[in-house]
Amino acid sequence: MGILSRATRNLARRKTRAVLVIAALSLALTMLIVLPPSIQARQDITRQAVDYFVEINDYVTSTVTLSATEIQCSYPVGFDPEIVFSGKDVWFTQPLMNDTIYSQVLSIPDIINVIPLLRVLGTPDRPYAITGVPLDNASYQMDRTILPTNITAGRNLEVGDKGVVVLDLWTAQMIINPNIRAWLSDTGELVLNETTIEKLTAMVGGTITIEGHEFTVVGLAGESLTTGGAIMSLADAWEITNTTGQAWQYRIFADDINNVNTITARIQSIDPKLEVTSGVSQQNIAEPLKNQITTLTQTAQNNLNQIQGIGLMEIGIAVVAATAIILFLMLYSVRERTKEIGTLKAMGAGNGTILGQFMTEGVLLSLIAAVIAIALSVFVLPLLASLLLPAPVAFGPSIGPVSMSNQTLILYPDGVYFGDDPNFIPGQESNIIAASITPQILLMGLGAALLLGALGTLYPALKAARTKPAEAMRYE
Amino acid sequence: MNDCVLKIENLTKTYKLGKRNVQPLTNLDLEIGKGEFTAIMGPSGSGKTTLLNIIGCIDKATSGTVLLDGVDIAKMPESKLYKIRRDKIGFVFQNFNLLPYLNARENVELAMELAGKFKGQRKQRALELLGTVGLSGREQHRPQRLSQGEQQRVAIARALANDPAIILADEPTGNLDVTNKQEIVKLLSDLNQKQGTTIIMVTHDEQVAAQTHRMLILKDGKVAEHNQAKNKLPAASKGDFE
Numbered sequence: 185m186g187i188l189s190r191a192t193r194n195l196a197r198r199k200t201r202a203v204l205v206i207a208a209l210s211l212a213l214t215m216l217i218v219l220p221p222s223i224q225a226r227q228d229i230t231r232q233a234v235d236y237f238v239e240i241n242d243y244v245t246s247t248v249t250l251s252a253t254e255i256q257c258s259y260p261v262g263f264d265p266e267i268v269f270s271g272k273d274v275w276f277t278q279p280l281m282n283d284t285i286y287s288q289v290l291s292i293p294d295i296i297n298v299i300p301l302l303r304v305l306g307t308p309d310r311p312y313a314i315t316g317v318p319l320d321n322a323s324y325q326m327d328r329t330i331l332p333t334n335i336t337a338g339r340n341l342e343v344g345d346k347g348v349v350v351l352d353l354w355t356a357q358m359i360i361n362p363n364i365r366a367w368l369s370d371t372g373e374l375v376l377n378e379t380t381i382e383k384l385t386a387m388v389g390g391t392i393t394i395e396g397h398e399f400t401v402v403g404l405a406g407e408s409l410t411t412g413g414a415i416m417s418l419a420d421a422w423e424i425t426n427t428t429g430q431a432w433q434y435r436i437f438a439d440d441i442n443n444v445n446t447i448t449a450r451i452q453s454i455d456p457k458l459e460v461t462s463g464v465s466q467q468n469i470a471e472p473l474k475n476q477i478t479t480l481t482q483t484a485q486n487n488l489n490q491i492q493g494i495g496l497m498e499i500g501i502a503v504v505a506a507t508a509i510i511l512f513l514m515l516y517s518v519r520e521r522t523k524e525i526g527t528l529k530a531m532g533a534g535n536g537t538i539l540g541q542f543m544t545e546g547v548l549l550s551l552i553a554a555v556i557a558i559a560l561s562v563f564v565l566p567l568l569a570s571l572l573l574p575a576p577v578a579f580g581p582s583i584g585p586v587s588m589s590n591q592t593l594i595l596y597p598d599g600v601y602f603g604d605d606p607n608f609i610p611g612q613e614s615n616i617i618a619a620s621i622t623p624q625i626l627l628m629g630l631g632a633a634l635l636l637g638a639l640g641t642l643y644p645a646l647k648a649a650r651t652k653p654a655e656a657m658r659y660e
Numbered sequence: 661m662n663d664c665v666l667k668i669e670n671l672t673k674t675y676k677l678g679k680r681n682v683q684p685l686t687n688l689d690l691e692i693g694k695g696e697f698t699a700i701m702g703p704s705g706s707g708k709t710t711l712l713n714i715i716g717c718i719d720k721a722t723s724g725t726v727l728l729d730g731v732d733i734a735k736m737p738e739s740k741l742y743k744i745r746r747d748k749i750g751f752v753f754q755n756f757n758l759l760p761y762l763n764a765r766e767n768v769e770l771a772m773e774l775a776g777k778f779k780g781q782r783k784q785r786a787l788e789l790l791g792t793v794g795l796s797g798r799e800q801h802r803p804q805r806l807s808q809g810e811q812q813r814v815a816i817a818r819a820l821a822n823d824p825a826i827i828l829a830d831e832p833t834g835n836l837d838v839t840n841k842q843e844i845v846k847l848l849s850d851l852n853q854k855q856g857t858t859i860i861m862v863t864h865d866e867q868v869a870a871q872t873h874r875m876l877i878l879k880d881g882k883v884a885e886h887n888q889a890k891n892k893l894p895a896a897s898k899g900d901f902e
């Protein structure tokens with residue numbers, strides 16, 4: 185007949201009451217077990233969404249490539265079905281702007297510099313483009329991206345260079361072995377093994393013939409946005425391709441940001457077919473998208489704050505409720521059993537024994553409730569979480585999809601999609617926030633029950649222990 | 661039998677009830693010898709229960725000395741008193757006060773468990789004691805399945821569990837019918853005669869009191885010896901035995 189079996193029998197004395205109390209206590213403890221992982225899951229999905237927003241923001245920012253005062257103009261790349269290459273590949277045409285357009289552009293006021301760039305696309309005999317770049321200090325100071333920016337071997341082109349060429353890796357590869365057109369990875373990047381790299385590097389310092397002219401290869405360059413193929417001085421390129429005075433692109437610099445729109449309009453009026461972009465126009469496209477993303481981030485953050493606030497409040501309520509349930513039950517029980525406590529004391533039970541007896545009862549009660557709560561929480565987690573917590577904003581269709589040029593952002597309950605397929609549907613979509621009950625959480629629930637049980641019982645048990653036996657015996 | 665188990669000198673007990681003071685015991689002196697069977701009588705509210713509670717260490721004296729087995733319990737702190745209650749006192753109450761969720765044997769055993777006796781030893785002695793009070797075969801019954809007389813027998817067995825120096829019985833027959841009353845008094849009397857148990861019993865019943873060696877009257881805060889030969893209470897005894 186130990187203290188534990190006495191505690192069990194005492195609880196069993198009032199069965200209905202014990203059942204009701206355990207039921208109420210289990211509910212409070214279930215809340216305690218379910219809330220933390222659910223808040224965590226919502227936190228995770230919001231973090232994930234915010235991370236993607238940051239990614240998109242970076243992407244949008246990177247689309248603004250021109251400085252505010254820079255304007256670029258060129259004819260769009262054309263498509264000529266007559267030009268068929270290698271039996272299946274079609275070749276594109278690159279219309280060039282002539283020197284009449286150049287002088288018209290130069291005559292526009294408020295322009296401080298115009299840099300002409302030449303690109304002559306490849307032909308069946310020459311499967312790579314030729315790029316001509318003006319090699320003067322003024323142009324290079326104005327825009328360093330006219331030259332290759334990532335030299336992998338040898339040196340870059342320099343001011344005053346003549347009869348020399350920098351090849352991009354793709355071009356160098358095709359010059360060595362024209363039959364093997366490209367080694368591309370899944371993502372479209374050039375794949376080179378070490379021996380190939382060695383062979384390509386060996387080209388530096390040697391000579392190659394382009395359109396009947398001999399050039400010294402001074403360097404190799406990685407891929408770049410604006411330049412490519414065989415890169416040489418504008419003068420050399422004009423000469424060997426018979427295009428003197430022409431250009432595929434002008435880079436035009438305004439003296440002031442306030443004149444950019446006027447200049448852009450004037451260039452456009454030279455020929456409506458010209459494609460004219462400016463730093464200002466790029467920013468005008470990017471700005472609303474960035475604002476939208478900022479709003480989304482804030483919405484997600486506010487939602488998370490709300491979820492955390494409500495969740496913490498409910499945890500607080502559950503803690504107070506669980507403690508209060510035990511406190512009042514045990515207080516009532518102590519009062520009801522005053523005479524019994526008096527008898528025990530008269531029999532020689534010390535204060536510690538009485539304290540231990542009631543503490544055991546209270547903690548036993550909360551442990552029984554904890555076991556039920558643990559079993560319950562495994563089943564009711566998603567339901568209870570959706571009842572107790574506000575839905576995460578990433579959950580609803582209200583903010584997705586967001587479209588941005590050809591990229592689409594879709595928010596799903598179990599993740600975020602950011603890509604170029606607007607109809608993308610993830611495979612295993614569910615409406616359940618992926619919160620799971622881990623052994624740690626169960627252990628914590630058990631610990632919490634133990635703690636709250638002890639906390640709630642402490643005062644009643646102390647009260648019982650301090651009962652004066654003589655008075656208790658008179659109590660009816 | 662002149663060996664003294666209990667020696668009370670100058671005992672006063674005052675209860676404070678707001679502004680009013682109640683003083684059921686005033687400069688009371690009393691000696692109880694080992695093996696004595698004493699009855700205490702007196703009008704309701706005269707302080708019989710108060711006196712028994714102080715002897716039993718569940719209430720504190722306001723002043724005076726109470727020597728139990730040679731130890732002054734009047735000034736002892738609660739941290740030591742519970743051990744005296746456990747080892748030296750056996751209580752028998754008018755309402756039996758058995759624990760309803762324990763059966764007869766467990767009720768008796770609990771007293772020994774509190775005293776730290778081993779399980780095997782406890783069970784053995786509980787069965788013996790229940791045999792002594794005539795309850796063999798009823799050991800597994802819970803209080804609600806026992807008659808009132810049987811419940812009081814369990815209470816007596818429980819009081820005897822730790823071999824106390826003194827049994828304090830507060831109106832042990834107060835709730836019993838005539839037959840049970842006589843049986844319980846006979847049981848107490850037998851225990852006293854055969855095992856030399858020292859018993860102090862409070863009672864309102866003269867016939868019950870008549871079965872003891874010594875009858876005391878508690879009145880005006882003091883005890884007086886009553887002449888048993890008369891077998892009748894004096895109407896207004898103001899006797900002072902000092």
Ligand SMILES: Nc1ncnc2c1ncn2[C@@H]1O[C@H](COP(=O)(O)OP(=O)(O)OP(=O)(O)O)[C@@H](O)[C@H]1O
Nearest residue numbers: 675676677682684703704705706707708709710711
């Ligand atoms: N805790 C207390 N506080 C205040 N007064 C008390 C307390 N306990 C007892 N009394 C008072 O002390 C007096 C003696 O009470 P006690 O219970 O000892 O009488 P009693 O002789 O046992 O009476 P009865 O025969 O009715 O049982 C009574 O007047 C009672 O009201």
Ligand SMILES: [Mg+2]
Nearest residue numbers: 708709710830
């Ligand atoms: Mg009384």
